[in-house]
Each structure stands twice: as structure tokens, then as C-alpha cells.
Amino acid sequence: MSGPLLEVDGLSVRFPTRTGIVEAVRNISFSVGREKVGIVGESGSGKTMTGRAVLGLIRPPGVVQARRMMFDGIDLLSLSERQLRSIRGNRIAMVMQDPKFSLNPVMTVGRQIAEAYRVHTAASSSEAKRRTLEMLEAVRIRDPERVYGAYPHEVSGGMGQRIMIAMMLIPDPDLLIADEPTSALDVTVQMQVLAIVDDLVSRRGMGLMFISHDLNLVASFCDRVVIMYAGQIVETCRASELHAATHPYTRGLLASLPRVDRPTERLSTLVRDEAWKTEPGVDARIL
Amino acid sequence: MHAVRDVSLAVRRGESFGLVGESGSGKSTVLRAIAGLARDWTGRIAVEGENLGARRTARFYETVQMVFQDPYGSLHPRHTVDGTLSEPGRIHGLANVDARVLELLRDVGLGPEFRFRFPHQLSGGQRQRVAIARALMLEPKLLLLDEPTSALDVSVQAEILNLLQRLKRERGLTFILVSHDLSVIAHMCDRLAVMNAGRVVEELTVDQLRRSEPSHPYTRQLLKASLGYDRAAVDALETFD
Numbered sequence: 119m120s121g122p123l124l125e126v127d128g129l130s131v132r133f134p135t136r137t138g139i140v141e142a143v144r145n146i147s148f149s150v151g152r153e154k155v156g157i158v159g160e161s162g163s164g165k166t167m168t169g170r171a172v173l174g175l176i177r178p179p180g181v182v183q184a185r186r187m188m189f190d191g192i193d194l195l196s197l198s199e200r201q202l203r204s205i206r207g208n209r210i211a212m213v214m215q216d217p218k219f220s221l222n223p224v225m226t227v228g229r230q231i232a233e234a235y236r237v238h239t240a241a242s243s244s245e246a247k248r249r250t251l252e253m254l255e256a257v258r259i260r261d262p263e264r265v266y267g268a269y270p271h272e273v274s275g276g277m278g279q280r281i282m283i284a285m286m287l288i289p290d291p292d293l294l295i296a297d298e299p300t301s302a303l304d305v306t307v308q309m310q311v312l313a314i315v316d317d318l319v320s321r322r323g324m325g326l327m328f329i330s331h332d333l334n335l336v337a338s339f340c341d342r343v344v345i346m347y348a349g350q351i352v353e354t355c356r357a358s359e360l361h362a363a364t365h366p367y368t369r370g371l372l373a374s375l376p377r378v379d380r381p382t383e384r385l386s387t388l389v390r391d392e393a394w395k396t397e398p399g400v401d402a403r404i405l
Numbered sequence: 406m407h408a409v410r411d412v413s414l415a416v417r418r419g420e421s422f423g424l425v426g427e428s429g430s431g432k433s434t435v436l437r438a439i440a441g442l443a444r445d446w447t448g449r450i451a452v453e454g455e456n457l458g459a460r461r462t463a464r465f466y467e468t469v470q471m472v473f474q475d476p477y478g479s480l481h482p483r484h485t486v487d488g489t490l491s492e493p494g495r496i497h498g499l500a501n502v503d504a505r506v507l508e509l510l511r512d513v514g515l516g517p518e519f520r521f522r523f524p525h526q527l528s529g530g531q532r533q534r535v536a537i538a539r540a541l542m543l544e545p546k547l548l549l550l551d552e553p554t555s556a557l558d559v560s561v562q563a564e565i566l567n568l569l570q571r572l573k574r575e576r577g578l579t580f581i582l583v584s585h586d587l588s589v590i591a592h593m594c595d596r597l598a599v600m601n602a603g604r605v606v607e608e609l610t611v612d613q614l615r616r617s618e619p620s621h622p623y624t625r626q627l628l629k630a631s632l633g634y635d636r637a638a639v640d641a642l643e644t645f646d
């Protein structure tokens with residue numbers, strides 16, 4: 119199969135609200151190969167809605183439009199809801215930004231992961247349990263047996279995130295959309311969990327869309343970065359070159375980071391320029 | 406099971422105290438115990454010299470407010486931003502609640518167009534700003550901040566941290582701040598405690614942190630990992646018990 123794993127051309131997402139139409143995503147084009155693509159940008163810039171649109175998860179009254187949305191030779195725009203459902207969670211998985219919100223509060227964590235596994239495989243229930251415990255251990259849960267039997271409200275924020283990651287990785291997806299997947303993890307556990315994902319990309323050729331506001335992390339972890347502002351892509355670059363980014367918005371984001379080695383009284387904040395909204399967006403496809 | 410064991414902390418009035426450590430090590434549990442949300446604790450907790458029992462009075466919440474780690478669970482899905490913000494003000498009989506709502510929205514960087522939106526119409530960071538504004542409504546003296554900016558992008562984080570610092574200067578607020586971001590802790594705090602597996606493994610000043618002088622190997626590992634992702638370094642990470 120030639121071409122990227124995912125190609126998105128001219129994607130827009132709009133929501134009608136009481137005070138007018140919110141243009142959450144405006145005509146963006148990007149691709150994801152068997153690589154780690156970071157999506158960064160300020161709060162409300164459209165990162166989550168971009169991920170959800172790829173999965174066909176924008177709920178009415180939201181409206182999705184695109185010229186092209188191809189995944190591994192499949193035209194996502196032409197699929198029925200049923201066909202989308204069979205791709206979702208199986209070939210394309212998304213780790214949601216709100217882990218606890220996405221888990222069923224009245225079912226134990228272990229059962230949820232095991233069932234997610236069984237939906238997509240013919241595994242027996244004992245096999246599913248064994249794989250689930252393995253996954254919980256892989257994401258560095260200290261006491262997998264206890265957590266297997268725990269309810270979502272009984273686990274910490276960071277454990278909830280790792281549970282979601284375990285659940286999304288267990289069916290072995292081709293494309294993982296991870297929305298702030300490690301924002302509640304301490305940095306050492308974060309590194310360990312990212313290493314699992316990294317290995318899936320380098321060994322199995324999984325594609326990764328990594329949505330994050332942690333610029334240093336994206337710069338050190340990803341291959342490429344897409345920078346979003348007000349629903350558009352304003353800049354794209356190699357991750358290792360993020361610190362040399364040129365768009366004033368990206369520069370402003372970088373400047374607002376606190377630093378352990380450089381104390382300041384006040385952090386610099388972004389001064390937004392109205393003109394950024396009307397600039398033509400950047401095409402972040404590599405075909 | 407014990408979520409935390411034998412944790413002792415003393416935070417001075419006007420101080421900012423950081424709590425960092427392993428995920429699941431009990432940081433949120435410590436804050437929840439202070440806020441009266443975790444019932445099964447033993448030991449002594451005192452705020453302004455007064456020992457706290459199992460129940461908290463309405464007055465307590467005029468002194469102590471908490472911002473939760475999870476902005477999704479902490480906002481009522483059927484309340485608009487306006488409803489969420491004005492509720493504590495009305496319960497506690499504040500005057501000019503409407504004006505306060507507008508002022509707080511501005512303080513946290515949300516325009517008036519957000520006032521009548523529901524949580525599902527907000528992005529993750531916008532929800533967390535609403536949660537912070539709600540905690541500020543009663544003008545508390547002690548703010549318990551559980552990862553207040555981990556759901557925010559860096560420019561909003563800078564705005565919120567500057568706002569918190571300003572409020573602290575103007576009103577002599579005291580903070581206990583949980584964050585896994587050592588640069589946020591270094592920027593905001595005077596001292597910090599490092600937790601691992603339910604215990605405090607070390608307490609240090611931010612100056613010691615800046616000079617990279619932690620004494621516990623777990624803290625040294627945290628500092629190293631905070632420099633960025635390094636696949637080769639991951640296999641060398643240790644687990645401490």
C-alpha cells in the first residue's frame with residue numbers, strides 16, 4: 119500500500135450554538151504515516167475535534183466536511199456508521215482526553231478492558247483476562263490484580279489514563295489517536311508508557327497522532343509536529359526543530375513555558391494577532 | 406489498603422507548597438483528606454490552628470477551596486458556566502454575584518460568550534478555567550490545587566499561573582499545589598515534598614531543586630526524566646518501594 123496511513127484533506131468541523139456558529143476546525147490538511155505526529159496548539163484550537171472527526175465521532179448538531187479522508191486505502195467519508203464502528207477501536211483507536219469520563223463507572227476496570235479485547239478478537243474470557251493483566255502491567259500499574267477489580271472512581275488520575283491506554287492498545291490498532299494521553303502521569307511513568315507506544319510505531323509500524331500541549335515532550339518524542347491555532351494549521355516542522363519554529367504564535371507558546379533553570383517573576387503570555395486567523399493555513403501532508 | 410501512610414506536612418501562611426511524585430502515590434488523597442472529601446483518614450489535620458474533624462462546616466469552604474485534577478468530572482453537565490460559578494456565591498449569600506461571575510470569567514481568560522455554555526460545549530482547558538474560577542468565587546485563603554494546569558495549553562497555563570501569583574500577592578493566599586511538572590512547581594512554590602508509593606520520600610526547597618540537589622534517588626530520576634523523552638534512558642528507570 120503506497121501513500122500515508124492517514125490522509126486528511128480540507129477538513130472542517132462546525133457547531134451551531136446560541137451565539138452563532140463555532141468553527142472548531144477550518145479546512146485543515148495533514149497526513150500520518152507510520153510515524154509519530156504531534157498536534158499542539160492552545161486550548162480550543164481544534165485538536166480534539168480533529169481527532170474525533172477522523173473517527174467519525176462528531177455528534178450532531180456538529181457538522182464535518184472534508185475533500186478527502188483516506189485511511190489505509192479506505193475512504194472514511196463513504197463509510198456507514200456500522201462500517202465506521204468496526205474500524206473504531208479496532209484499526210483506529212483513540213485515547214480520550216477525559217479518561218474517567220470515557221470509562222463505564224459501574225463496571226470494573228478489568229472487565230471493561232477484557233470486553234474491549236473480546237469485541238475485536240475471538241479470545242476466551244480467561245485469555246482476555248490474562249492479556250488484560252499483561253497490558254496493565256505493561257503500562258506500569260503497580261498492582262494489576264487489584265486494579266483489575268477496581269471501579270473507575272477507585273483509581274487515581276494517572277492510573278485512569280494508563281487504563282485507557284491499555285484498553286486502546288490491546289486490539290493492536292494501526293493508527294492510535296492519543297489525546298493528552300499522559301498529562302496526568304508523573305514524568306517517569308510517562309516515559310515508560312510512551313516507550314510502549316514508541317516501540318509499537320518503530321516495530322509494528324503503527325501510526326500515532328499525539329495531541330499534547332507539552333511542547334518539550336512533543337519535541338523530544340515525536341517525528342513531526344503540526345501546530346494549530348483557531349482551527350487551522352499555522353505551522354508544521356520536524357519535531358526536533360520545534361524550538362527553532364518561526365511562526366510568532368509558536369514562538370509565543372515556547373516563550374510561555376516556565377523553566378526550572380531560569381526563574382522569572384512573571385511568565386510571558388501570548389499576544390494574539392487577529393491576522394493569524396485570516397492567514398491561509400499550512401498543508402501538513404507528506405504524500 | 407492505605408492510599409497514603411504517615412504523611413506529615415506543615416505549610417506556612419502565604420507559602421506555596423508543592424507535592425510531586427509517582428502517579429497513584431497519594432497526592433490527590435492528601436488534598437482530598439484536607440478538603441473533607443476522603444473520610445477514612447487517621448492522624449491530625451489542622452487549618453489555621455484548628456483541628457479538623459470528619460465533617461466540614463460551610464465556613465470551612467470560605468477558607469479552603471479545591472481545584473480538582475479532572476475538569477470533566479468536577480463540572481455538573483447540566484449547569485451552564487454561569488450556574489456553576491454563581492452557585493457557591495448564592496449558597497454563601499454573597500452580594501453582586503453577577504458582577505463577580507463576569508469578573509472571574511475575565512480573570513481566567515474566558516470571554517463573556519462562554520457564560521451560558523454547558524460543559525460539553527467547552528474544550529478541556531476551557532473547563533479547567535471554569536473550575537478555577539469557581540474555586541475563587543468565595544475568595545478562599547487556602548487553595549488546594551490538584552494539577553490545575555495539566556489540562557491547559559502552555560499559554561493559558563502561563564495566564565493562570567500569573568493569575569494565581571497575583572491573587573497570592575494581593576490577598577496573601579496559601580497554595581498547596583500538586584503537579585507532575587517540575588518547572589511549574591519550581592515557578593510557583595517555595596518548598597516541595599516528593600511522594601512515592603504512599604509516602605513522602607523527601608522534602609526540599611525549590612532552590613535545592615533548581616540546583617539539582619535532591620538527595621533521594623527517586624527525585625533524581627524525576628529530574629532526569631523531566632528533561633524530555635529518551636528511549637534509551639527508559640530501560641534504565643528504576644522502581645522504588
Ligand SMILES: Nc1ncnc2c1ncn2[C@@H]1O[C@H](COP(=O)(O)OP(=O)(O)OP(=O)(O)O)[C@@H](O)[C@H]1O
Binds near residue numbers: 140527
Ligand atoms: N459541542 C460543541 N458546541 C460548540 N462548540 C464546541 C463544541 N465542542 C467543541 N466546541 C468548541 O470547538 C473548539 C475546539 O475544541 P477542541 O475540543 O477541539 O479544542 P482543543 O484544541 O482540544 O482544546 P484543549 O487543549 O483545551 O482540549 C473550542 O473553541 C470549543 O469551545
Ligand SMILES: Nc1ncnc2c1ncn2[C@@H]1O[C@H](COP(=O)(O)OP(=O)(O)OP(=O)(O)O)[C@@H](O)[C@H]1O
Binds near residue numbers: 272274275302304427
Ligand atoms: N475511592 C478509592 N477507593 C480505593 N482506592 C482508592 C480510592 N481513591 C484512590 N484510591 C487509591 O489510592 C492510591 C492513591 O491515589 P491518589 O489519587 O491519591 O494518587 P495520586 O498521587 O493523586 O496519583 P495521580 O498522580 O495519578 O493523580 C491509588 O492507588 C488509588 O488507586
Ligand SMILES: [Mg+2]
Binds near residue numbers: 165167215528529
Ligand atoms: Mg482537547
Ligand SMILES: [Mg+2]
Binds near residue numbers: 433434
Ligand atoms: Mg491525583
